[in-house]
Structures are given as C-alpha cells and as structure tokens.
Amino acid sequence: MSAQPTDMPPAPHPGWISGKARLAGVIGHPVSHSRSPRLHGFWLARHGIDGAYLPLAVDPADLAAVLHALPRMGFRGVNLTLPHKQLAMAMVDRIDPAARAIGAVNTLVFDDAHGIAGYNTDGYGFGAALAAGAPGRDVVAPALVLGAGGAARAVVHALATAGCTEIRIANRSGARAAALVADLGPHLPGCRLLAVDWQQRGQALDGCGTLVNTTSLGLAGQPPLDMALDMAGAGLVVSDIVYDPLDTPLLAMARARGLVAVDGLGMLLHQAVPGFEHWFGLRPVVDDALRRHVAADLIGD
Incomplete structure (x- = not known):
C-alpha cells in the first residue's frame, strides 16, 4: 500500500483492529x-x-x-x-x-x-541515519566513539562494516573501553580498534573523519558532555545519538564550526x-x- 499524502496518519476508527490483527x-x-x-x-x-x-x-x-x-x-x-x-x-x-x-x-x-x-538493528539504524544526515561522506578515515555501552558496540560494528579502518573508543571507565576492544576486535578484522584515555578524548580527535557520542551526557536531565573540537578537521561529521534534546550542545558546537552534525532521532x-x-x-x-x-x-x- 502507498503512503498517505498528509503529514499525519489518519486516526484509527472504532473496530480498526480485528481479531486477526x-x-x-x-x-x-x-x-x-x-x-x-x-x-x-x-x-x-x-x-x-x-x-x-x-x-x-x-x-x-x-x-x-x-x-x-x-x-x-x-x-x-x-x-x-x-x-x-x-x-x-x-x-x-x-x-x-x-x-x-x-x-x-x-x-x-x-x-x-x-x-x-x-x-x-541499532547498528543498521545508526548507519542509515549517518548516510541520510551526511550524504556522500565516507567513513574510511578514523572515527572517535565516546562511550563503551551497548549503543557504542552497535555504532562501532556499523562503522567498521561500512569500511572504517580505525576506531578510537574513549569511555569514562577505561576498563569498559578495553573490554569493547577485546570483545569486538576479533569480529572486525578489517578495522583497528583502540581504547583511548577519556582525558585524552579531545586529542584523539586528531585526523578523525567521524565523531559519535553514544553516552548519556547531554541528554535532558543529565550532565553536559565536555568535548573540545579544537582538533576537528574541516570534513569531520559529528553525530550524537542523544535525541532529547535534538540539538545537543555537542551538535550546536559542531554547527558553529561549520561541521556536519547528525542528531540522534534518525537512528x-x-x-x-x-x-x-x-x-x-x-x-x-x-x-x-x-x-x-x-x-x-x-x-x-
């Protein structure tokens, strides 16, 4: 069936759902x-x-x-x-x-x-959102991923599958970043995974083509993400999987520098x-x- 032409879908009417739903x-x-x-x-x-x-x-x-x-x-x-x-x-x-x-x-x-x-499907969702939000950009250059939880694992897998050759992972708990590298590394032979110190996250951005925040920092009600973009190259794509608010401080800072910013709702x-x-x-x-x-x-x- 084709999509309705209006923005909003029609409201379900009584009996919309049958016994065969x-x-x-x-x-x-x-x-x-x-x-x-x-x-x-x-x-x-x-x-x-x-x-x-x-x-x-x-x-x-x-x-x-x-x-x-x-x-x-x-x-x-x-x-x-x-x-x-x-x-x-x-x-x-x-x-x-x-x-x-x-x-x-x-x-x-x-x-x-x-x-x-x-x-x-989180990895698929991230990859599709990145492709839609930053069309024509490749992910061959190194990427920096902030966080080492389940979302970070999906993002790392998606980036590596798309052809990223090096991914740097910075997490507040260094042990979790190291565990991510140890767990996912054997599954991603074409990509080099590196755990970097959280305090060195700004410097780790040097030479990267993609930056992804997968932490809850910046989420409504959570502390802000303190991330300097001084080492960002002109072609850096900045993605934040947080979508409440849509325009996180990280994305606003990226846009102010003229960088491509991809919010978390697409994922x-x-x-x-x-x-x-x-x-x-x-x-x-x-x-x-x-x-x-x-x-x-x-x-x-």
Missing part, C-alpha cells in the same frame, strides 16, 4: 518513555494495517516467561529496550551474527516453526524499519512526516 510491541522496565509505539503507530495508520504495537512493562525476572507466552497470544515479535537487550541473548533460539558480535538483541521475531530469532527511526517489515509484512519509509510526528514534543525540534 498482527501484534508487536516493545518490552522495557520501565517502558513509559519509549517512543516506539508512537513511531510504529504512525506506520500502521499510514498503511492501513490491521495491527497494533504495544508498550509492555516487564520486570527482568519475568522476561523469559513473557517471551514464551507472547507468541501464543498472537504476537509476531517485539523490540527490547533497557534493561533487556543483553539478558534476552540467552532466551532466543537463533541470533543474527551482527547481534552476536555486538552482544545484545533489540529486535525479536517469533516464528512458529523456528522459535525466536534475535537481531540487533531511532531507521532502527525500527527491519522489525516493522518482519512483523507487519511491509517495509516502511523514514521521511520528514514521520520525523515531525515522533519528535513533536522534543526539546529543540
């Missing part, structure tokens, strides 16, 4: 902050799909039981958010190679014949595409109308 959702603890229902709901309405995408608050102690029950309730699959992305690794029947390398799953597909398949939108296609049988499009809908109340939009 396709079901999916997002599992988190908590889950009330998730924008995924708003995002997937837009696509469902846009394409007139008989389906629903629901927020599911699940305690980690109950995750295994819930994942066992959902397919029997008609669910086609779910997204996972904190704190379930790593915990669920031991609960799925098949794991995509990228998810296994990253060490976390965020998208599950339920199949009656083959059980539960686990994927990580959220693009990572949802593969899951929606699996569950609802249609590959949706990320466009300006979707972006405006999902970001309607975000700071700086």
